[in-house]
Amino acid sequence: xxxxxxxxxxxxxxxxxxxxxxxxxxxxxxxxxxxxxxxxxxxxxxxxxxxxxxxxxxxxxxxxxxxxxxxxxxxxxxxxxxxxxxxxxxxxxxxxxxxxxxxxxxxxxxxxxxxxxxxxxxxxxxxxxxxxxxxxxxxxxxxxxxxxxxxxxxxxxxxxxxxxxxxxxxxxxxxxxxxxxxxxxxxxxxxxxxxxxxxxxxxxxxxxxxxxxxxxxxxxxxxxxxxxxxxxxxxxxxxxxxxxxxxxxxxxxxxxxxxxxxxxxxxxxxxxxxxxxxxxxxxxxxxxxxxxxxxxxxxxxxxxxxxxxxxxxxxxxxxxxxxxxxxxxxxxxxxxxxxxxxxxxxxxxxxxxxxxxxxxxxxxxxxxxxxxxxxxxxxxxxxxxxxxxxxxxxxxxxxxxxxxxxxxxxxxxxxxxxxxxxxxxxxxxxxxxxxxxxxxxxxxxxxxxxxxxxxxxxxxxxxxxxxxxxxxxxxxxxxxxxxxxxxxxxxxxxxxxxxxxxxxxxxxxxxxxxxxxxxxxxxxxxxxxxx
Amino acid sequence: xxxxxxxxxxxxxxxxxxxxxxxxxxxxxxxxxxxxxxxxxxxxxxxxxxxxxxxxxxxxxxxxxxxxxxxxxxxxxxxxxxxxxxxxxxxxxxxxxxxxxxxxxxxxxxxxxxxxxxxxxxxxxxxxxxxxxxxxxxxxxxxxxxxxxxxxxxxxxxxxxxxxxxxxxxxxxx
Numbered sequence: 001x002x003x004x005x006x007x008x009x010x011x012x013x014x015x016x017x018x019x020x021x022x023x024x025x026x027x028x029x030x031x032x033x034x035x036x037x038x039x040x041x042x043x044x045x046x047x048x049x050x051x052x053x054x055x056x057x058x059x060x061x062x063x064x065x066x067x068x069x070x071x072x073x074x075x076x077x078x079x080x081x082x083x084x085x086x087x088x089x090x091x092x093x094x095x096x097x098x099x100x101x102x103x104x105x106x107x108x109x110x111x112x113x114x115x116x117x118x119x120x121x122x123x124x125x126x127x128x129x130x131x132x133x134x135x136x137x138x139x140x141x142x143x144x145x146x147x148x149x150x151x152x153x154x155x156x157x158x159x160x161x162x163x164x165x166x167x168x169x170x171x172x173x174x175x176x177x178x179x180x181x182x183x184x185x186x187x188x189x190x191x192x193x194x195x196x197x198x199x200x201x202x203x204x205x206x207x208x209x210x211x212x213x214x215x216x217x218x219x220x221x222x223x224x225x226x227x228x229x230x231x232x233x234x235x236x237x238x239x240x241x242x243x244x245x246x247x248x249x250x251x252x253x254x255x256x257x258x259x260x261x262x263x264x265x266x267x268x269x270x271x272x273x274x275x276x277x278x279x280x281x282x283x284x285x286x287x288x289x290x291x292x293x294x295x296x297x298x299x300x301x302x303x304x305x306x307x308x309x310x311x312x313x314x315x316x317x318x319x320x321x322x323x324x325x326x327x328x329x330x331x332x333x334x335x336x337x338x339x340x341x342x343x344x345x346x347x348x349x350x351x352x353x354x355x356x357x358x359x360x361x362x363x364x365x366x367x368x369x370x371x372x373x374x375x376x377x378x379x380x381x382x383x384x385x386x387x388x389x390x391x392x393x394x395x396x397x398x399x400x401x402x403x404x405x406x407x408x409x410x411x412x413x414x415x416x417x418x419x420x421x422x423x424x425x426x427x428x429x430x431x432x433x434x435x436x437x438x439x440x441x442x443x444x445x446x447x448x449x450x451x452x453x454x455x456x457x458x459x460x461x462x463x464x465x466x467x468x469x470x471x472x473x474x475x476x477x478x479x480x481x482x483x484x485x486x487x488x489x490x491x492x493x494x495x496x497x498x499x500x501x502x503x504x505x506x507x508x509x510x511x512x513x514x515x516x517x518x519x520x521x522x523x524x525x526x527x528x529x530x531x
Numbered sequence: 532x533x534x535x536x537x538x539x540x541x542x543x544x545x546x547x548x549x550x551x552x553x554x555x556x557x558x559x560x561x562x563x564x565x566x567x568x569x570x571x572x573x574x575x576x577x578x579x580x581x582x583x584x585x586x587x588x589x590x591x592x593x594x595x596x597x598x599x600x601x602x603x604x605x606x607x608x609x610x611x612x613x614x615x616x617x618x619x620x621x622x623x624x625x626x627x628x629x630x631x632x633x634x635x636x637x638x639x640x641x642x643x644x645x646x647x648x649x650x651x652x653x654x655x656x657x658x659x660x661x662x663x664x665x666x667x668x669x670x671x672x673x674x675x676x677x678x679x680x681x682x683x684x685x686x687x688x689x690x691x692x693x694x695x696x697x698x699x700x701x702x703x704x705x
Contacts, residue, residue: 052690052692165597165601172593187575188577188578190569221628222629426656426658426660430656438690441692454629454633461550462554
C-alpha cells in the first residue's frame with residue numbers, strides 16, 4: 001500500500017489529476033445540491049466531456065464528482081428540508097431541525113467535516129480491500145468469469161428494486177442490448193438493421209446517459225409541466241413578482257417548480273466548523289458511519305442510502321442522548337454523512353476488483369473507464385496499475401479539496417438553485433445533447449441516447465429498476481464470450497462449469513442470493529398478512 | 532395472499548395491477564420481437580456450437596418466461612380480489628410529459644444539420660423551457676439565443692470540436 005501512496009503522490013505532481021479532482025468535487029456539489037439530480041446523473045452529465053481527456057484525469061473527475069455530490073445533497077436537506085440526493089434524506093432528520101434552531105451553519109459544518117472523515121476512511125478501505133480481491137480474481141478461468149457475470153447480475157437484480165422478477169427482467173433486457181453488433185465468435189452482424197453505426201454495438205456510455213440522465217430529465221419535465229399547469233389553472237402564474245397578491249402568487253408558483261430557497265437565510269449560508277469538544281462528541285457516530293459505510297459499500301446493490309439510514313439508527317442506539325435525535329442532534333447529522341461519503345469510495349471495491357459496478361454511480365464510473373479503453377477488474381492492476389493509483393490519489397485530493405470547495409460553493413449553490421427550474425432543466429438538456437454529439441460527432445448516437453432515455457422513462461414508470469439494465473449492457477459481452485469460450489474448451493459439455501471450483505462457488509452464490517431474495521420477500525408477505 | 536407481489540402497505544393497488552400487466556405485455560412483445568429478429572441472423576462457417584443466434588434465443592426465452600410470470604402474478608392478484616384495475620392516469624400523463632421532451636430532442640436531431648448548432652440549440656433551450664412552463668417573452672428569447680451562443684463558443688471555440696454548422700458557412704461564402 002505504501003508503494004501505491006508514493007506512486008500516487010508522484011502522479012499528483014506529474015499529471016493534472018489534482019485539478020480534475022477539485023473540478024469534480026465542485027461539479028458534484030452543485031449537482032448534489034439540486035434536488036432531483038443524483039450523484040449518478042451529475043456524473044453521467046460529465047461523462048461525454050471526459051472523452052477527450054487524459055484517462056487518469058477523466059476517471060478522477062468522475063470519482064470526485066461522486067464525492068462532491070454526496071456532500072452537496074446535504075445542503076438542501078439541511079437548509080430547505082429537501083434532500084438533494086437519496087442518501088441525504090437521513091441527514092435531513094436532524095440537519096433541518098438544527099437549521100430551524102438557528103444552527104444551520106453548524107449543521108453544514110458537521111456534515112462537511114464528517115463527509116471528509118468518511119471519505120478518507122473509505123479511501124483507506126478501498127486501498128486495503130481492492131488489491132487482495134483482484135489478486136484472487138486473477139486466477140479466474142473463462143468459466144469463473146462467466147459465473148462472476150451471472151453473480152453480478154443476480155445480486156444487482158435481487159437488490160436493485162422491490163420486485164425480483166422485474167430486476168431479473170431488467171438485467172436480461174440489458175443483456176439483449178449487449179448482443180447488438182458483430183457476434184464475438186463468428187463476426188456475423190446481429191440486430192444491426194443494416195446500420196454500420198451498430199456494428200460495434202451500442203456503446204454503454206449512450207445507454208448510461210440515456211437511462212440515468214435523460215430519463216430523469218424527461219420525467220421531471222413531465223412533473224414540472226403538470227405542476228405549472230395546475231398553478232396556472234389556480235390563477236397562480238406571475239413569475240415577475242410585483243406587489244401584493246400578485247407577488248405572493250408568484251412566490252407560490254416558484255414553490256411549485258423549485259425548492260423554497262428563500263427559506264435559507266444568509267446566516268445558514270455560512271459554514272461553522274465544529275470545535276474541539278464537538279469533534280470529540282462526533283467521534284462515535286463517525287466511527288459507526290464509516291464502519292457501516294465500508295460494509296454497505298462493498299456489497300453490490302446496497303449503496304449510500306441504506307448505509308446512511310442504518311448508521312443513523314445505530315448512532316441513535318449507541319448515543320448517550322438518543323432523545324435528541326430528530327430534534328437537531330449533531331450526531332444525527334454526522335453518522336449518515338460519514339456513511340454516505342465512505343460509500344462513495346468503498347462502492348468502488350467491487351468495480352475495481354471484479355469489474356462489477358455495485359451502484360448507479362459506480363456504473364457511470366465504469367463508463368468512464370470503458371470510454372478510455374480501460375476494463376476494470378483484476379487485469380487492470382496488471383495492465384494499467386497507474387489508473388488505479390491515480391484514482392486513489394485523485395480521491396485523496398478530492399476529499400481534501402472538499403473541505404475548501406464545500407464552503408466556497410455554498411453561495412453558488414444558493415444562486416444556482418434559485419434560477420427558474422424550467423430554464424435550468426432546459427440547459428441540462430442542451431448540455432446532454434451537446435455532450436453526446438461531441439463524443440463521435442454522430443447524430444445517430446444522439447438518437448440512440450434519446451431512445452434509451454425514453455426506454456428508461458417507460459421502465460421506471462412500470463417499476464423496473466435501471467441499474468440491472470446497465471449492468472446487463474456492460475456485462476453482456478463478458479457473460480456471452482466466456483460462456484461460449486468455456487463450451488469451446490469442453491467441446492460443448494456444460495459440465496465444465498461444475499469442474500471449475502471458482503465457477504461452482506460463484507454460481508452457488510448467485511443461486512443463494514436469488515433464493516434468499518425470494519425467501520425475504522415471502523417472509524415479508526407472510527408477516528404483512530399476519531398483521 | 533399472493534407471495535412476492537409488489538405493493539405498498541395498503542396492498543396491491545389497482546394501478547399496480549395495470550402496471551404489472553403492462554410490464555408483462557411489454558416483456559412478451561420484446562421477447563417475441565427479439566426472437567423473430569434472432570431467427571433472421573445468418574449462420575456462418577465460423578460459428579461455434581452455440582451459434583450467433585444461440586444466446587439471443589436463450590435471452591428471448593427467459594424474458595418471455597419472466598413476462599408470463601409477471602402476468603400470472605398480476606392476474607392472480609386481480610383474481611384474489613386484491614384490487615380493481617383502473618386506468619393509471621398519473622403514469623399516462625408522466626409518459627406524455629416525457630414524450631414531449633423526447634419530441635423536442637428528435638426535432639433538434641432533425642433540424643441541426645440544416646440550421647446549425649447554435650440556432651438549433653437555442654430552439655431546444657426555448658422549447659424545453661416553454662414546455663415545462665416558462666413564460667414566453669423577450670427574456671426567454673434572450674436567454675435561449677445567449678445560451679445557444681455560449682454553448683457554441685464553449686464547444687467550437689474552447690473545446691475545438693466540430694459541431695454542425697448548417698447553412699451559415701454558405702451564407703458567408705464558405
